[in-house]
Structure formats: C-alpha cells, structure tokens
Amino acid sequence: MSVIYASAGDTVTCENGHPICDFLEDVAVGKIPDLHKQLGNWRQPEPQKGDLPKDHPCAVCGARWFNHPATLGVTFHFQDGWRFQEGKLSCA
Numbered sequence: 001m002s003v004i005y006a007s008a009g010d011t012v013t014c015e016n017g018h019p020i021c022d023f024l025e026d027v028a029v030g031k032i033p034d035l036h037k038q039l040g041n042w043r044q045p046e047p048q049k050g051d052l053p054k055d056h057p058c059a060v061c062g063a064r065w066f067n068h069p070a071t072l073g074v075t076f077h078f079q080d081g082w083r084f085q086e087g088k089l090s091c092a
Contacts, residue, residue: 002028005085012039012076014058014065019043029085 006023013019022041036049044059053066067075067082075084 002031005029005031005083006076006078010078012065013079014061014063015077016058016061016063017079018058018060018063020058020065021046 004026006027008023008025010023011019012021012023020043021039024038024040027038035053045056047053047056056066057063058065065077067077075082077083
C-alpha cells in the first residue's frame with residue numbers, strides 16, 4: 001500500500017497561505033510524474049510546460065510554494081507547512 005503525499009483536493013499554498021492550486025488526484029510518495037495533469041484549479045498563473053514551478057513565486061507576495069532540494073526531493077507547501085518526500089520532477 002502506498003503512502004499518500006497529497007490527496008485529490010489538497011490545496012497548495014505559498015508560505016504565507018495564499019492559495020496556488022489543487023492536486024487533482026491522489027499522489028503517492030515518490031510518484032509525481034506529471035505535474036501538469038496532477039495540478040489544477042489554478043488561482044495564480046500556471047507554469048507553462050517545461051517551466052519549473054520554483055521559477056514562479058506567489059503572485060500575491062512573492063513567497064515560495066514549491067521546492068526541489070537535492071536531498072529532499074520534490075516538496076510543496078500546504079496550509080499545514082512543507083510536505084517533504086523523495087521523488088523526481090517531470091514537467092515534460
């Protein structure tokens with residue numbers, strides 16, 4: 001059984017709590033293969049294919065909502081804070 005990283009409907013927020021987008025489906029830890037299919041209901045400008053979300057800070061305040069540190073894998077910020085996991089990012 002997979003550990004769920006984000007459930008359908010979970011809202012990604014910036015570090016200051018501004019809503020960015022929602023996860024459209026349940027995503028298991030280590031399984032983030034296609035962010036353009038898994039993220040939607042954008043409340044801010046959507047990154048274009050090929051762009052990394054880290055290059056798009058919150059449009060309201062400039063805070064981060066996505067991080068990809070080499071040692072922690074892909075991470076998103078939610079209302080309850082950063083959720084860390086190991087995984088690889090693909091925006092192809």
